[in-house]
Amino acid sequence: MADTVLYEVNDGLATITLNRPEAMNALNIEAKVALRDAVQSAAADDAVRAVLLTAAGDRAFCVGQDLKEHIGLLAADRESGEGQTMSTVREHYNPIVRALTDMAKPVVAGVNGVAAGAGFGFALAADYRVVADTAAFNTSFAGVALTTDSGVSWTLPRVIGPGRATDLLLFPRSVKAQEAYELGIANRVVPAAQLRAEAEQVARALAEGPTVAYAAIKEAVAYGLSHSLAETLEKEDELQSRAGASEDHGIAVQAFVNKEKPKYLGR
Numbered sequence: 001m002a003d004t005v006l007y008e009v010n011d012g013l014a015t016i017t018l019n020r021p022e023a024m025n026a027l028n029i030e031a032k033v034a035l036r037d038a039v040q041s042a043a044a045d046d047a048v049r050a051v052l053l054t055a056a057g058d059r060a061f062c063v064g065q066d067l068k069e070h071i072g073l074l075a076a077d078r079e080s081g082e083g084q085t086m087s088t089v090r091e092h093y094n095p096i097v098r099a100l101t102d103m104a105k106p107v108v109a110g111v112n113g114v115a116a117g118a119g120f121g122f123a124l125a126a127d128y129r130v131v132a133d134t135a136a137f138n139t140s141f142a143g144v145a146l147t148t149d150s151g152v153s154w155t156l157p158r159v160i161g162p163g164r165a166t167d168l169l170l171f172p173r174s175v176k177a178q179e180a181y182e183l184g185i186a187n188r189v190v191p192a193a194q195l196r197a198e199a200e201q202v203a204r205a206l207a208e209g210p211t212v213a214y215a216a217i218k219e220a221v222a223y224g225l226s227h228s229l230a231e232t233l234e235k236e237d238e239l240q241s242r243a244g245a246s247e248d249h250g251i252a253v254q255a256f257v258n259k260e261k262p263k264y265l266g267r
Helices: 029-044 066-082 085-100 116-124 154-162 160-172 177-183 190-205 209-223 229-244 247-258
Strands: 005-010 013-018 052-053 059-061 105-110 114-116 128-133 134-138 188-190
Touching: 005 029, 013 029, 013 190, 013 209, 013 229, 029 052, 052 059, 052 190, 059 105, 059 116, 085 116, 105 116, 105 190, 114 116, 116 134, 116 154, 128 177, 134 177, 134 209, 154 160, 177 188, 188 190, 209 229, 209 247, 229 247
Parallel strands: 013 052, 052 105, 059 114, 105 128, 114 134, 128 188
Antiparallel strands: 005 013
């Protein structure tokens, strides 16, 4: 992986760190390619049982597109007439969000600072968000005359409701950590100095848990949001059969009978 994104796997936990703190972890092409590759690697690696997505520095998780690079690319597009700049949505953002949401393992976002634009989108694509008390969220798109990308039009209404989502999209503003918690954007707010340790603890607990069941829960929730009750009940039956046949379920039941803490295998 490039230095703009750090990737490490340790005892089943893949930690992906955006590493451009001097640019508030803005996404230039190099960072977008590296992040896409890292997330896809974590999704495909059977040794990875959970993912922690976080960022270096204390000012920003990710402020979205690197506008300094973007200006140059727009100028090149005007000169060439090719209009390739916005292909980044298709080539980078969409694969990143799909890998985060579709992977059969839990993803924790450790939001250490400002999450704006695509940075907000990536945080929303995670299953659980641990947020520093100094962090803030901003949709940003309309502020630079753009529409949504990075899945925000799908994730944000599902997290906070369509009315509130439309408000934040039409009138971008800074949503500070406490309000983010009240809206449901943040699952947990912690002191900034404790963010990395707390986020890692949450991710580590998930990595050590019944990850077959977690994958089924993740799939069930996503399915239920876009299907009828009857269809969702059938999906639950299918997924529960899968979870019930897992080694982890047998381990959990035996540990309960023996009054022991289960040690899951992730299968």
